[in-house]
Amino acid sequence: MYRQFMCLQQLSRRTICSTARRQVDNMVKEKQKLFQADNGIPVHLKGGAMDAILYRLTMGLTVFGTGFVVYELLSASMPKKS
Template sequence: MLTQDSELVPVPAWRFAFLAFSCRGWWSITAKMLRNLLALRQIGQRTISTTSRTHFKNRVAEKQKLFQEEDGIPVYLKGGIVDVILYRATMILTVGGAAYAIYQLAVASFPKKQD
């Protein structure tokens, strides 16, 4: 407590020097981090560009002509042998899965007899 007779004791200036140094150090570290972050952003913008290096031929018109042609082949098989293989594999898995599900339902509906 301070009384009317007591004086305020002056605080030496060296005690505030640490505070000033620590704040200045904090700002310099923050500035370095910000510079590094901006440099990293610029590097990312340079390496990732929106233009492609290899130019592909536009084959959309060819594919449209192929898929819109009336030749009696379903559209999901017009892509060639890969489409045929994928279609058949899907059908086999679908039919096999349905048969297995029905089998498991039949097994579950007839419980084993207790001896």
């Protein structure tokens, strides 16, 4: 039991104390230039290809969901023939 506690204590000390601090570059100025550029691209697509993919996926899911809701409302409003 004591040995397990010592291993746990050593492991926790190693993960907390020996973490190297990474230097992160400040990219705010570059992002501001990118998003404030007057190039005719909407702001929600200025991030690149991933933004375009996410936009199209969101619009597709929205159209599909709207169509499905309309279908379900129409099928619920029609009486079942027995």
